[in-house]
Structures are given as structure tokens and as C-alpha cells.
Amino acid sequence: MKLEIDRSQLMDTIGVHIPDEELVKFLRRLKIEVEELGPVLKLELADTNRVELVSLRGIARELGRMLGRAPKKYAVKSYSLHVFVDEMVGSIRPYIATSVIKGIKLNDLQIKELIQVQERLDATIGRNRKVTSIGLYDFSKIRPPIYYKIAPSTVRFVPLGFEEEMSLAEILELHPKGKEYGWILASTKVYPLLTDSLGQVLSFPPIINSNDLGRVTENTRDILVEVTGTSLKSVERVLKIMSMDLIDMGGVCYGSIIHYPRSLRRSPIFQDRKISFNPEHFWKKSGVKLSIPSLRKLLKFSGFNLLSSKRGYQVQIPFYREDVMDEVDVIEEILLHYGYENLTPEPFSLPTTGKVDSFWEFLNEVREVLIGLGFHEILSFTLTNPQMLFDQMNVKRNEVVELLNPITSQFSCLRNSILPSLLEFSSRNKRYFYPQKLFEIGEVFHLYNGEIIEKIHLSAILLDKEASFSSMKSVLDCILREFRIKYFLKEVVTGTFIEGRCAEIYVNGKKIGILGELNPQVLENWGLIMPASALELDIGDLFGSIENKDRSKSRSI
Amino acid sequence: MSKEKELAEKLHALERKVLKALSDKTLSVEELAAASGLKEANVERALLWLKSKGLIEVSEKHKRIYTLTELGRRYLKIGLPEERIFKFLRGVKKIRICELLNSGSIEKDEIDIAIGTLKRNGIIKLAENSIELIRDEFPEIQEKRKVLRDISEGVIPESPFLHEMLRRGIVQKVEKVERSVTITMLGREVLKWVKEGKEIDQLTPQLILSGKWKTMKFRKYDIHSPAPKLFPGRINKYIRFINSIKRALLGLGFQEMKGPIVEMNFFNCDLLFMPQDHPARDIHNIFFIKNPSSGDLKEFREMLKRVRKIHEQSWGISFSEEFSRRYVLRSHCTAVSIRKLISKLDIPGKYFTIGRCYRPDVLSWKHLPEFFQLDGIVIGKELNFRNLIYILGIFAELCGAEAYRILPAYFPFTEPSAEVAMYKEGFGWIEIGGAGMLRPEVLRPIGIKEEVLAWGLGLDRMFMLKEGFKDIRNVFSRDLRWLIQNEAGNR
Missing domain, CATH: 3.30.56.10 (Phenylalanyl-tRNA Synthetase; Chain B, domain 1)
Known part of the structure; x- marks a missing residue:
């Protein structure tokens, strides 16, 4: 997470100036990287599990320790506030933790700081308020005990930042926070509500506080901190962090007793x-x-x-x-x-035997053959789109492995063949030289009976004034001859290749690829004006068919 | 041997023909083609060579000429619009404009300009919706026709109508370069040495078979003239780098491991103790598969239970088995390492994998949505964090780094954890990836009792460091020129 921390405020909080070099070193121990060392420190917090460090005071606390400061003692004066939890909230947002910080006097800067910490906790451990959300209130206006219950959407109160009463439904629809966080409650018809013993609404968690009670100002002396959420662990953790920060700002912490339908819990508990x-x-x-x-x-x-x-x-x-x-x-x-930086590498010996699969060796041999024939190897993304795979290749769209959440239409699915990648490459290099001979070996993805099958294909293309079916057939023949593989061809019609100049390749009665002279329509689609022939082989299958035989004997000389 | 004679002997057949055709005359390229019987393109080639040898001089003259546009050529054939109306009116004297259009003698877009011209020349009178012929002669049209004819024959007309024709898009102005070729003094001397017919250009099987070559002389070639460029086939630079790493690791006793690219959340994250609501696992950070959206974990039912338990205990959130089965594109190759750890493996053992990984990053010089990682594990009883640092040093060496360092880092599945950066003079520091010792929360549910050192390095970045480029897109370079350049020198 990225944090911006006012440097002088940090130093004031610690009470001593830390030189740059030391500051960077200390922060690194907290897994915080300094991206900018200006008056505002731009920091990157790597440890998503150390949420207490999203607060300036959390960082100051740790830096103080490293400077040898004695740790501050955090204590709860007494557990006196009662909170009653209705059984019905269990299915929506079951947990709550509260504390009251008394005798505090906040300045403008500290109020801003509190809001910032609140927002950061909501965003990180709170997972945008879904898991936890925080509310702060002027405790003097509240008549305990507090009730955490459910309410119909018709309940009305004045939400923070507004002057008129709104119903919960209206808040979700019209209030900016309702629009921002309404998704959290999207699946329920009743909503969580926090009220006091007079029935005053404190807040509609996790959306918005009341305008009357849920506002902390410079004149507020006693603050009620409340955290609701879906994870008990996180809710209680967040309450602790908020309470500690308020104690650091000069308050005295009073705890609460939460009455769950079948149990009691105290919060916060500051116990090592x-x-x-x-x-x-x-x-x-x-x-x-x-x-x-x-x-x-x-x-x-x-x-x-x-x-x-x-x-x-x-x-x-x-x-x-x-x-x-x-x-x-x-x-x-x-x-x-x-x-x-003080750790040195320690050599060790662990006697093991290196092993790499024989398929890799096989692929390197195939590479050698193609390189010998003057082909250049290229490397492409497996991410692509149906337009490239089908429309540009002059065939009907078919099923491919699609992404649920593509970020651009350019990369919306996984390729099912490599030939389009070669054509795209060639279309970007048409001003260079011909004949152009290209190949790629790599992953393709097929759907078979609703299952995803990953395969390794080889595709090669020859673009030349004299490229023809037979020029690519020679290449196929050469590769398969190298490995003493017998094959036969069967004529086939597809939009990608010229009719009568296209064949499926069979080995041991199994279809393992296709070969042909490219349809000029396909060349035109890719903006190419050079005749071309190409092949595509399931090289994994091909390897399987020779591995079944004794490979050492089947090698050609 | 005189210089002239040597030059003459080394002349290409084309050069000889052109030089002979030229002789003492001054000729244009077209004329030279006609005189030598060669194609113009071949004459051009010969001229280029001859000129570079100083045997001829080529002078260029810029000429402005006029040519007919497509419209002009059409009018030359069917007549100008005003001419066509004039001819038609001579038969009927008077006609309504709509009837004129129907007559087919004129197109709709020509009619305004034709009537305007006829009226200006006093040929017709315009009444409501109809026109009437009032003069029987139209000498201007004769003049205009002549202009068209002249231009089509390449004659430059001097006519007051030329301007109008240009304006109407019938005629266009073209700049043309006319080149004339003359022989130089040296050329004349060389020409004296040129003998035709006695020299062999290309040795042929027939010449060898017949023994004719014995009585003939070989034309001497200019060994300095450029030969056609050849480009050898190449293994892709990056694949070659990957292969070199694989070979090195083999030598160090590593075994290669493999795993699927379309992977279930269980392997990509859950087994690695990444909480299910971790931001790195949401749709902004991992690609999900649309259909089929989930796979099957029946085989791993017991393990799933243990993983679920440790997640719920440690993270305090409920664990969804349905989410665990969701298909994603693996976001790191650590998924392959963990698959190895739950399958048959040798202990002690060293394993590595190199494979494609995917994250929803926008393609830029810094990020790829699809990239390669080099992942691995070393498993054994007595392994420590400093051993891991030692392994990372091997990788630094493999990609030509001059220094490397580790910094504190956080990954849910390792403790202690480190981030690795490497350095090369002139390139600077680059972050390469993460490493650490697998946590008990990862090892316990899968029943591993030994220590496991693990790492996941950005192989693309290691390649960048080795090759010294800063734009990560070059890894999947689509520039043929870049892919085949300077290979030998780079190794």
C-alpha cells in the first residue's frame, strides 16, 4: 500500500529528528520502502499484514523502539459501555467492537490524521469497508447502552454531510457514500443500524454516520469508536489500532462489553x-x-x-x-x-542429479532443424482475441478459452493456434526482407468437452514470391524425416488456406496438424502482399508418438 | 595491364551492353533501353554501376509537362460536355433540361459547367427550364479538342484554354525528370577494350561438359560490388537465454518441474496461504477464466479441508471452497512449486520451473500482461536463509549481474522473506523478484517437515539486465531486425 506521511509531523511525534540514511534503514526493517524522501514521505508498505503501520503513529511507535525508547503502556480503564447485538445482524454483518476515549482535545491536524487512518484501515484490512468499517461519534450526545440491530429500508435519519432526513433506501441511492459502498449490502433486504437507548441513529454501517452524533470536532471531548464487520478478528484488531492512536493523542480508553446473542466479549483487550x-x-x-x-x-x-x-x-x-x-x-x-545487509551467502552441498524432461531436448532438436532451414524463431503472447484467431484467419468463430475480466479487447482470450501470431509478426515486418521464414513453438489452449486442454504447438510460415504448398510440404517432410516419423496427408477445406492446397497431417492414424498455402483473403486481412504457405503441428502429440517407440533406435543418422 | 583494360574485363554483361549502345551518343534511359534491347530496370542498374566507375555521366533536367487526367482521357474519347450538348441541340434546336438529362448525352454533374460555357460563348439562350440553340457554329470547341489531342500526344500546347482545362481537372501539370546519359573520356577508353561474346559470365554445366570453357576467358568480377544480403535462421534470443539457464541449473543438480497455466485458485493462492480476500487475488490482479469457470478438487479433498482450517484459524475469515476451485491464469510460477511439493518428490531435492505467468497489467515499457518467471524450491533438512542467499547469487551470475542484494519483503507464504535486486554497471539496480523459506502454515497442511527454500524471479527482468535493454516489451519483440541483429557479437 502507498502511504504519504508528513515528515515533520512524524519527527514531532517521535520527538527527535532522524537523519535520512537512518530513516530509510529503519523503515526498511518495517518492510516500508521510501519512494520519495521529501517533506512529504512517499512510502510503500509491503507487509499487508501489518495494518497498524498505515497510521503515522504506528510508524512513529516502531521508529521510537529502534531508537531505544521505552514502549508506551496501553491500558483500558474499565469496561463500562454495553452494546447489545441483535441476532438478526448475524447474517449480514455479525461483529462489532467499541471503545470510548475520554478527555481528549483534538486539533485540526489530529482530526485530519484520524480521518486518514480511518480511511486507510477501511481500504486495507477493511477491504473497502466490506470486512471492517469504522465510525467515530461524539459520545456526550449518546445515551448508552447501544444497540446493534437490523432495520427496514424505510428507517430515516440525517446522514453525515446532509441536512435532511433520508431513508436507508434513499441513502443507498442518493448519498455519495451510499453509491460508493452500497454494493456491500447488495444482497440483503434489511440493513444494519446502530442506535442508542433513546433510539437515536448513530450510523448505518458500513455506509454512513449520523450527521448529529457521528461528527468529531475540536470541541469533542469524549469519542465513541465503533467498528463493525464480517470478521471478528479484523473488527477487534481495527478497534485496537484506532484506540491506540487516540490514546497517543492524549485520551483515556474505556472499554465495552459486547452482548452477542450467545456470548459476551470485551473490547478492546490490550494484552500481550x-x-x-x-x-x-x-x-x-x-x-x-x-x-x-x-x-x-x-x-x-x-x-x-x-x-x-x-x-x-x-x-x-x-x-x-x-x-x-x-x-x-x-x-x-x-x-x-x-x-x-549483514547476511552473507552460505554455500551448501545437496547432492542431487539434474534432470530435464526429454521433451525439451526434442524441441531443441526440432529447433535445430528449422534453424538449418533458415527459419527465425519468434516468441509471442498467448493472450489474444477472437478477431485475430478467427475473423482475420477467414474462419467462423469457435469456442476458445476466454477471460472473465480482460483489461483490453486486444487480450480477451488464449490462443488456440500459433499461426495468427506468426502472421501478426509478419504484418509488422513487411518492409524488411523476403523470403521471410518464421516459426514459433509454444502453448495453445483448446476446449474439449468443456475442459481446458493445454498443448504445445509448432507453427512455421514461409512468405516468398515463390511460396507454395509444396515448399512448406518440403519443410514438414524434412522435420518428420529427421525423426523417422511416417505421415500421410488428407485433403481438407478451410477458409484459411486455398482450396485444393491444404491438407491435414496424420501420424499413426491421428491428426496432428495442418499444412497449406494461405488464402489470399487471409493475407489481405493481415495487410500482406507476399504469397505464403504455413504449417501447424501439435508437437506434443508428435513427441508422444515417437516416445512410444524406442527413441534411440528411431533416430536418423 | 592498363587500368582501362582491367575495368573493361570486370564489366558486367549489362554494363557492356549499355556502354556499347551508348557509344558517343547522348541518350535518355528509354532510348538506351531501346538501343541495347534491355529492360529499363536493367539499364538503370547498369547506369548506376557505370556511373560509380566514372564511365558515364548522367545529367538531369527537370521538365514541366502536361498530361490528361482520367476525366481528360474520357473527354478525348466522348467529347467535352459542352460539345456533346451542342451536337445534340443542332438536331433538336430546343430542349427542356430534364429531357436533356434523360437523353443520355450528358451526366448530371456535367450539366452546369456545360450550360455555363455554352451561354458564355453565346451559343445558347436560357429560358425557364429549357435551352435553345442560337448560334450554329462553335469554333472554340475545335480549339479545345486540339488542346486535348496535343497533350495526349505529348505536345505542349500554347492555348488560352489550357488554364480552363487545368481548373476543370481535365489536364494536370506534372514535374518530370529527364535524364540524359553521355559517355566520359574514361568510358570511351574502356569501351575500346570491351569485347563481346568471348567471355564466360556464369559457368554452366553445359560449358563444363562440353569442355568449351577451356577455350574461353572468364569475365573478371568486381569483388567489391555488393552481394545480396543473407540472414541466417536464429533461435529466438529469449529462448536461447532460457535454454542457457536450464542447462546451468541442470549442471547444478536441479530437476525441471511443470504445471498448468490455467490453474485453480487452490494451487495459485490457497495452498500458498494467501487469504482469499487478499487484494492480490481480486479481479484487478488476477485473470479469471470465463468458461469453464471452475475445476475439480475431488482428488485433494482431505488437503482442502486442512487448508481451509488453517486459513479460517489464521485469517479469521470464512474460506470458500467454491472460490478455491475457480480457474485463473496462474499469476506466478510458485503454483508449479507447490504442485511439486504435494506430489512425488525427491528429498533432498532441487527443482525449478520456467513458465508464462499472467496479470492484468496494461502493456507498457514497464509491465507485460504475460511474462515469464523462474521459480524453484530446494528442500532438505538442514537448509537456512543464508543458503537461499547463496542460490540467489547463482541466478545473479547466470544473467551477468555484477552485484545483487536482498531487502526485507512480505509474502504470505514465506518467512523469512526477501526481495532480490541485481546490478550491472551501466544498467543500474533492477528488482528481480522474491524469495524466502516456506511458512509452517504452508508446509503443515501438505505434510512437509523439511525446510523449503523458495523463490520466484522475473526472468524477463533478468534477460533485460543481461541484454541491457530497459523496455520489457523487447522480450516479446516483434521487430525482426532486433531479433537477428549482431547475434554472434552478443554472446
Whole structure:
């Protein structure tokens, strides 16, 4: 994810100036790449699983650690807000987590910062609000407890940014946020709604907040943070990140008790985890022999504590580092602080025998033959379009493997034959030299009984004043003779080739290709004025037919 | 031997014929063709050679001439429109315009200009919708006909009507270059040495068989004159690069592995522990197949269950088996590596694959919707991250990089992970791909207990580094000239 962070704001938050070189190095340990090192830092966050870093304060927290700052303690004063979850939301958007941050005094910059973090979380872990969405409210205007329930589309309230009441249906249709996020609720007829004990609407998640309650200003002292969504894990994680940022801005956090139909949950819970850690695993996996004190010191840079007990070592992980799943994550964390630049390559020996499939060898032999005949090998995309495969080749459109989501009509399906690729190549090189002899070996895709079959084809074309059926038949004959393959030809009529000058190629009674003199209509379609003949072979099938025989004996001399 | 004699002996048959036909005269190309009995194209070729040897001089004169347009040629045949109406009116004296049109003597688009001309010349009188002949003679038309005839015969007419004809698109002005050829002093000397008939141009089987060649002299060739260009057939540059990598890996004890291009989500992503709602898996980042949209995972039912469990536990989202079966175009060759890991494999083992991968990127100098990746795995009990760095160094060497480095990176399926960049003087740094050690979340459901080093490198970028070009489109170059140029020097 791309982030833009105000540099001086970042430095102010950390409370110290970090020189450029060090900043880049530290950020790299967070898997953040600096794309632009100006007053606004343009950053690329690679680790999609470290969502807490989308916030400036999240980054500042980690940089502080690397500078040796003592970590801040995050705590919940008490769990006092009750939220009741209606069973009916279960099928639409089942989870909610809330907290109240009291005694805060935000300035304009901080409000902007909050909105930015909210938007980034909605976009990333929230998957554009589908999985999680965040609401912030002026808690003083709300009368607890809070109810998370469903409502019909006729319920009305004043949405943020509007002055008149609208129904939920109208919001989805007319409100900009309704238009943007309505797709999330597209499949339901009832909608989630958040109200207080007076029945005041807090919000219509994940679409829009109320204009009266859901607005945070410089005068707001107590803020209600609410996250709803489809993944409990993500919902609670997002709430933690938002709450931490607000605590950093000077607030005191109060938690909530969420009354689910069959269970109770508290949120947020700021509790560090412990996972077992075996230093030997680190030594083995990393190839770096670090002493226990060094390991402890490096882990500190991430705020991890190495604890020893009778049963062995454990690492205490800050509660917000939910990306850490296993011991391997701890091992990488140590390596990041050790510095990848300090890792040297370690040669190893693993006695194995190289093996490449014999088909590859066979293809190289076929290549050798064609090169000897003066053909140039080309390489084309397998992505193409039906116009090239059928219309331009003067044949009726047929089934091909199509893409569901092409980005251009130029590449809307996979090729079923290579010859169009050769013709396209030639049409782009007609001002060069003739005779032009081209070939390509590569993948084609067929549909057979509704199944996709991948094949390797060879196609060759000869463009020349004197190109004819027989000139290409000679080429076919030459290739097959090389491998002592017997074949016979059967006349066939297709729009691509001139009638009476086109044949199907059979080996062992199986059709393996086609050969012919190109129909001038096809040449005209490609803007070519040079006579041409071509062949296309299922080279995979051909190989199969010789592999069945004893190949070493069947080789020609 | 005198210079002139040597020159004469090396003259091509065409040159000899043209030089003899020219002799002391001054002739145009057409005249030379007629005098030598050669085709004009052959005369041109000979003139080019003769001129370069200084045996003739060619002077060019620009001439302005007039020719008939297609319309002009038609009028020459059927008469000018005003002439045709005049002739017709001489029979009927008076006619309505619509009847005139029906008579077939005049086209609709000619009638305005014809009537206008006739009226200006006082030949007719115009009354409501009809015209009447008022003069029986039309001398101007004789003059106009003469202009047409003259021009068709190549005579430049001096007529006041020429301008009108040009304006009406009957006649056009053409610039023509007329070349006249004269022999030079040297040419005359050389001509004295030219002997016809006694020299052999092309040795033929008949000449050898008959022994005639023994009594004849071979014409000496100008060994400096240009010969037709030949272009040897070539293996595609990129294929050659791929083959060189394959050979090197074989030597290092690697086995090649293969997998399908149209792949199920299960192999492309799920087995690699990529959460199903990961942005890299949506329709903006992976091509989906329209029809058939899904494949069959019956064979992998048990494994699917385990994969589902670990996804739901770790990512906290529900796992869709239907989505797992969806067909996509593989977005990386790691799909091939994971297929190998769940099939029969040698442990310890080294495996690689080179294949096409696809992503919905717009074609540009930086991105291809279809590209090649070099993927691989090394599996064994005692493997570490620094061994992986060592392997990456081998790849750097294979594509001629002078340096390489690894940087921290994130992939859902590896931990630790690294991004690889390579460097060459004059080219700079280029990101090549990713690498890492497969996560327990990937290995556990497929029952692998050993360490697995894995990497996925952009082979196209390695090729760019090796060849030193920055436009990735050259990988699939459609420029024949680029493909066959300077091969030997590049190796």
C-alpha cells in the first residue's frame, strides 16, 4: 500500500529528528520502502499484514523502539459501555467492537490524521469497508447502552454531510457514500443500524454516520469508536489500532462489553501474547549464530521481550503485533534488526542429479532443424482475441478459452493456434526482407468437452514470391524425416488456406496438424502482399508418438 | 595491364551492353533501353554501376509537362460536355433540361459547367427550364479538342484554354525528370577494350561438359560490388537465454518441474496461504477464466479441508471452497512449486520451473500482461536463509549481474522473506523478484517437515539486465531486425 506521511509531523511525534540514511534503514526493517524522501514521505508498505503501520503513529511507535525508547503502556480503564447485538445482524454483518476515549482535545491536524487512518484501515484490512468499517461519534450526545440491530429500508435519519432526513433506501441511492459502498449490502433486504437507548441513529454501517452524533470536532471531548464487520478478528484488531492512536493523542480508553446473542466479549483487550521460542531454531533457520543477549537486544527493537523459564524461552509479543503467528515470524523479526545487509551467502552441498524432461531436448532438436532451414524463431503472447484467431484467419468463430475480466479487447482470450501470431509478426515486418521464414513453438489452449486442454504447438510460415504448398510440404517432410516419423496427408477445406492446397497431417492414424498455402483473403486481412504457405503441428502429440517407440533406435543418422 | 583494360574485363554483361549502345551518343534511359534491347530496370542498374566507375555521366533536367487526367482521357474519347450538348441541340434546336438529362448525352454533374460555357460563348439562350440553340457554329470547341489531342500526344500546347482545362481537372501539370546519359573520356577508353561474346559470365554445366570453357576467358568480377544480403535462421534470443539457464541449473543438480497455466485458485493462492480476500487475488490482479469457470478438487479433498482450517484459524475469515476451485491464469510460477511439493518428490531435492505467468497489467515499457518467471524450491533438512542467499547469487551470475542484494519483503507464504535486486554497471539496480523459506502454515497442511527454500524471479527482468535493454516489451519483440541483429557479437 502507498502511504504519504508528513515528515515533520512524524519527527514531532517521535520527538527527535532522524537523519535520512537512518530513516530509510529503519523503515526498511518495517518492510516500508521510501519512494520519495521529501517533506512529504512517499512510502510503500509491503507487509499487508501489518495494518497498524498505515497510521503515522504506528510508524512513529516502531521508529521510537529502534531508537531505544521505552514502549508506551496501553491500558483500558474499565469496561463500562454495553452494546447489545441483535441476532438478526448475524447474517449480514455479525461483529462489532467499541471503545470510548475520554478527555481528549483534538486539533485540526489530529482530526485530519484520524480521518486518514480511518480511511486507510477501511481500504486495507477493511477491504473497502466490506470486512471492517469504522465510525467515530461524539459520545456526550449518546445515551448508552447501544444497540446493534437490523432495520427496514424505510428507517430515516440525517446522514453525515446532509441536512435532511433520508431513508436507508434513499441513502443507498442518493448519498455519495451510499453509491460508493452500497454494493456491500447488495444482497440483503434489511440493513444494519446502530442506535442508542433513546433510539437515536448513530450510523448505518458500513455506509454512513449520523450527521448529529457521528461528527468529531475540536470541541469533542469524549469519542465513541465503533467498528463493525464480517470478521471478528479484523473488527477487534481495527478497534485496537484506532484506540491506540487516540490514546497517543492524549485520551483515556474505556472499554465495552459486547452482548452477542450467545456470548459476551470485551473490547478492546490490550494484552500481550507469549509464544515459545527456541534459539536453536533461530540458529538453524537463519544460519546466524547469535548469543542470547544479542537476540534479546535485537528483539527489543521490536518491543519483543525474550523471557527465560525452566521450560525454555518465550517471547512476549506486543498485543498489536497480530501479524506474528509463529516462531518463524520472531526469527525474521530478529533478522530484520540484525540487518539483511549483514547476511552473507552460505554455500551448501545437496547432492542431487539434474534432470530435464526429454521433451525439451526434442524441441531443441526440432529447433535445430528449422534453424538449418533458415527459419527465425519468434516468441509471442498467448493472450489474444477472437478477431485475430478467427475473423482475420477467414474462419467462423469457435469456442476458445476466454477471460472473465480482460483489461483490453486486444487480450480477451488464449490462443488456440500459433499461426495468427506468426502472421501478426509478419504484418509488422513487411518492409524488411523476403523470403521471410518464421516459426514459433509454444502453448495453445483448446476446449474439449468443456475442459481446458493445454498443448504445445509448432507453427512455421514461409512468405516468398515463390511460396507454395509444396515448399512448406518440403519443410514438414524434412522435420518428420529427421525423426523417422511416417505421415500421410488428407485433403481438407478451410477458409484459411486455398482450396485444393491444404491438407491435414496424420501420424499413426491421428491428426496432428495442418499444412497449406494461405488464402489470399487471409493475407489481405493481415495487410500482406507476399504469397505464403504455413504449417501447424501439435508437437506434443508428435513427441508422444515417437516416445512410444524406442527413441534411440528411431533416430536418423 | 592498363587500368582501362582491367575495368573493361570486370564489366558486367549489362554494363557492356549499355556502354556499347551508348557509344558517343547522348541518350535518355528509354532510348538506351531501346538501343541495347534491355529492360529499363536493367539499364538503370547498369547506369548506376557505370556511373560509380566514372564511365558515364548522367545529367538531369527537370521538365514541366502536361498530361490528361482520367476525366481528360474520357473527354478525348466522348467529347467535352459542352460539345456533346451542342451536337445534340443542332438536331433538336430546343430542349427542356430534364429531357436533356434523360437523353443520355450528358451526366448530371456535367450539366452546369456545360450550360455555363455554352451561354458564355453565346451559343445558347436560357429560358425557364429549357435551352435553345442560337448560334450554329462553335469554333472554340475545335480549339479545345486540339488542346486535348496535343497533350495526349505529348505536345505542349500554347492555348488560352489550357488554364480552363487545368481548373476543370481535365489536364494536370506534372514535374518530370529527364535524364540524359553521355559517355566520359574514361568510358570511351574502356569501351575500346570491351569485347563481346568471348567471355564466360556464369559457368554452366553445359560449358563444363562440353569442355568449351577451356577455350574461353572468364569475365573478371568486381569483388567489391555488393552481394545480396543473407540472414541466417536464429533461435529466438529469449529462448536461447532460457535454454542457457536450464542447462546451468541442470549442471547444478536441479530437476525441471511443470504445471498448468490455467490453474485453480487452490494451487495459485490457497495452498500458498494467501487469504482469499487478499487484494492480490481480486479481479484487478488476477485473470479469471470465463468458461469453464471452475475445476475439480475431488482428488485433494482431505488437503482442502486442512487448508481451509488453517486459513479460517489464521485469517479469521470464512474460506470458500467454491472460490478455491475457480480457474485463473496462474499469476506466478510458485503454483508449479507447490504442485511439486504435494506430489512425488525427491528429498533432498532441487527443482525449478520456467513458465508464462499472467496479470492484468496494461502493456507498457514497464509491465507485460504475460511474462515469464523462474521459480524453484530446494528442500532438505538442514537448509537456512543464508543458503537461499547463496542460490540467489547463482541466478545473479547466470544473467551477468555484477552485484545483487536482498531487502526485507512480505509474502504470505514465506518467512523469512526477501526481495532480490541485481546490478550491472551501466544498467543500474533492477528488482528481480522474491524469495524466502516456506511458512509452517504452508508446509503443515501438505505434510512437509523439511525446510523449503523458495523463490520466484522475473526472468524477463533478468534477460533485460543481461541484454541491457530497459523496455520489457523487447522480450516479446516483434521487430525482426532486433531479433537477428549482431547475434554472434552478443554472446
